[in-house]
Amino acid sequence: MNANWTRIFRTIEKQERLIIGLMSGTSLDGLDIALCRISGSGANTKVQVQDFKTISYDNAFKAEVKSIFSKRDADLQMVCLMNEKIGLLHAEMILQAIEAWGVKPEDIDVIASHGQTIFHAPASLHQMPNYPNATLQIGDGDHIAVKTGIVTISDFRQKHIAAGGEGAPLAVYGDYLLFSEKGEDRVMLNIGGIANFTYLPGDNDATKVFSTDVGSGNTLMDQFVQHHYKGLYFDENATISSAGVINDSLLKELMQNDFLIAGFPKTTGPELFNLKYLQAAQERSNTTHLSKGDVMATLCRFSSQVIINAINKCFGNNLSPCIYMSGGGMHNPLLVKQLKDGLPNAKFYTTDDLQINPDAKEAVLFAVLANETLMGTAIDFGSSTGVPSICMGKICLPF
Numbered sequence: 001m002n003a004n005w006t007r008i009f010r011t012i013e014k015q016e017r018l019i020i021g022l023m024s025g026t027s028l029d030g031l032d033i034a035l036c037r038i039s040g041s042g043a044n045t046k047v048q049v050q051d052f053k054t055i056s057y058d059n060a061f062k063a064e065v066k067s068i069f070s071k072r073d074a075d076l077q078m079v080c081l082m083n084e085k086i087g088l089l090h091a092e093m094i095l096q097a098i099e100a101w102g103v104k105p106e107d108i109d110v111i112a113s114h115g116q117t118i119f120h121a122p123a124s125l126h127q128m129p130n131y132p133n134a135t136l137q138i139g140d141g142d143h144i145a146v147k148t149g150i151v152t153i154s155d156f157r158q159k160h161i162a163a164g165g166e167g168a169p170l171a172v173y174g175d176y177l178l179f180s181e182k183g184e185d186r187v188m189l190n191i192g193g194i195a196n197f198t199y200l201p202g203d204n205d206a207t208k209v210f211s212t213d214v215g216s217g218n219t220l221m222d223q224f225v226q227h228h229y230k231g232l233y234f235d236e237n238a239t240i241s242s243a244g245v246i247n248d249s250l251l252k253e254l255m256q257n258d259f260l261i262a263g264f265p266k267t268t269g270p271e272l273f274n275l276k277y278l279q280a281a282q283e284r285s286n287t288t289h290l291s292k293g294d295v296m297a298t299l300c301r302f303s304s305q306v307i308i309n310a311i312n313k314c315f316g317n318n319l320s321p322c323i324y325m326s327g328g329g330m331h332n333p334l335l336v337k338q339l340k341d342g343l344p345n346a347k348f349y350t351t352d353d354l355q356i357n358p359d360a361k362e363a364v365l366f367a368v369l370a371n372e373t374l375m376g377t378a379i380d381f382g383s384s385t386g387v388p389s390i391c392m393g394k395i396c397l398p399f
């Protein structure tokens with residue numbers, strides 16, 4: 001038998017597995033690396049985050065990824081080259097992180113690699129008859145496995161599509177396994193480039209659980225800042241947006257999109273929410289003359305309003321869910337204030353209150369998905385929620 005399988009069987013038999021979860025999201029800021037101790041599986045999963053680090057991408061690399069990111073006319077050779085380059089870079093970053101933590105590669109059982117999404121095209125977005133839901137993550141897992149010598153599970157989203165989903169959000173699985181709590185209606189709200197949430201009903205009924213994207217979290221604000229403010233990558237602490245004035249006409253036009261009124265679950269990306277989307281809304285509302293600060297103030301309000309509307313739609317205005325935030329947008333004070341003002345009945349927390357560092361949460365969820373790939377059994381999420389009962393990921397062997 002190939003010795004890789006002996007190793008995988010030993011991993012499966014262990015009481016506790018050391019799994020590295022990786023996430024590199026739509027913000028393209030860097031690679032999140034979470035070293036997780038995971039025991040059990042399914043509803044008995046226990047995770048302890050032993051170490052966490054985000055290793056930033058340098059500007060030249062960000063520019064390379066941006067040249068092919070969510071672009072319909074991307075250079076195909078560059079896509080091909082970047083598939084290898086991202087895999088190699090992620091492997092180097094993992095080795096750098098574990099060296100800093102004093103951990104040896106042979107102590108790690110598995111790496112769970114999300115890769116870098118470069119295009120997300122659910123049927124609702126591409127609107128091409130006779131083509132399925134589609135999504136593409138690059139940064140090949142074999143490079144990570146070979147360079148680190150660690151079994152790597154990668155490319156989680158394809159199985160979700162094969163089983164009838166849109167390839168996202170995958171947070172639903174880990175959120176359900178780690179954070180469901182009897183007696184408490186929970187919303188696990190992640191404000192990354194795209195904002196999404198998982199609904200966890202207090203009766204723990206898996207058939208009611210779902211996860212959905214709601215719209216732009218930070219991506220429109222980030223894109224606007226990067227385009228108009230030389231040298232800035234995002235609106236740190238909402239300095240720019242706080243100084244601007246919300247323009248109601250522009251806000252109203254930003255809210256006019258079929259995606260925002262479609263039912264749950266649904267997914268999207270910067271393929272929809274981009275500077276062209278903003279430009280079209282500005283033209284429709286005659287606000288192309290608006291100051292940069294006022295545009296930023298309006299974009300921040302747009303992000304908070306789509307989140308508020310989606311949570312209200314899920315709970316009705318009178319219910320009082322507990323909202324556990326994660327993702328970079330929870331560090332934006334203006335956005336969070338608007339959420340709190342707009343959802344006065346909700347109680348706000350962060351996943352820190354559930355012992356998971358909010359910046360690490362998505363990387364941890366991929367570690368949990370890899371644990372399920374090895375150990376899990378199907379969970380019945382019912383037929384109505386768009387959450388297929390499956391294990392995901394491709395196993396890449398080191399030799």
Ligand SMILES: Nc1ncnc2c1ncn2[C@@H]1O[C@H](COP(=O)(O)OP(=O)(O)OP(=O)(O)O)[C@@H](O)[C@H]1O
Pocket residue numbers: 024025026027028029190191192193194195218222233234235236237238326327328329331332333362
């Ligand atoms: N102090 C801060 N003030 C304002 N915004 C912030 C702050 N810190 C982080 N952010 C926002 O968070 C973003 C990074 O978020 P995050 O790392 O969660 O994104 P991501 O993982 O790439 O997204 P996704 O979940 O869509 O894949 C930054 O680009 C910025 O917009």
Ligand SMILES: CC(=O)N[C@H]1[C@@H]2OC[C@@H](O2)[C@@H](O)[C@@H]1O[C@H](C)C(=O)O
Pocket residue numbers: 025026117120135167168169170171172192193194195196213267268269362
């Ligand atoms: C296709 C893709 O990469 N989608 C990401 C993105 O970032 C946030 C949102 O859009 C979410 O749908 C998803 O990531 C998280 C981790 C998910 O699948 O749950």
